């Protein structure tokens with residue numbers, strides 16, 4: 729059953745989950761669908777809109793899809809029940825494996841957007857990309873640049889307007 733909730737209702741739980749085992753980011757362009765794990769991101773207001781911000785590194789297969797796609801889904805378990813799946817989606821690439829089949833993941837159609845979401849999660853965000861910007865590394869504080877980007881390519885920041893936010897099965901409070 730799906731219960732709509734205000735986008736910021738569970739913001740502390742979202743930030744906790746991102747900082748622990750992460751969240752599922754699912755994207756789609758035509759036939760291509762892929763899910764990867766994200767740990768960097770936030771829920772907030774930008775341009776007076778509810779926005780989920782994510783960072784996707786340019787060497788991810790997900791990047792190949794999202795850069796031309798218009799939407800993304802974020803699925804959050806809010807507990808440890810899908811930690812194994814989050815680990816899998818955060819270590820394997822959709823270039824090499826079909827994660828939906830091999831992990832496996834139960835992908836479900838979203839309510840509003842094209843990209844699906846991952847079944848079995850407690851909280852969902854459906855987002856429409858309203859702004860994206862490849863990082864200007866020269867603008868980043870030097871110590872972070874050296875630590876995070878000396879050996880790996882930059883991220884693109886995607887700002888997704890939250891067009892739907894809802895609970896999956898069960899209540900979040902009962903799991904705290």
Ligand SMILES: Cc1cc2nc3c(=O)[nH]c(=O)nc-3n(C[C@H](O)[C@H](O)[C@H](O)COP(=O)(O)O)c2cc1C
Pocket residue numbers: 748749750762763764765766767768769783784785787788789790791814815817818819820821822823883
């Ligand atoms: C807990 C966790 C958090 C992660 N957070 C991010 C992130 O915010 N951005 C990113 O680009 N990669 C992140 N990654 C790495 C990607 O999930 C990983 O490289 C993945 O295999 C990419 O899959 P893909 O090639 O199918 O897109 C994270 C990995 C883990 C395990």
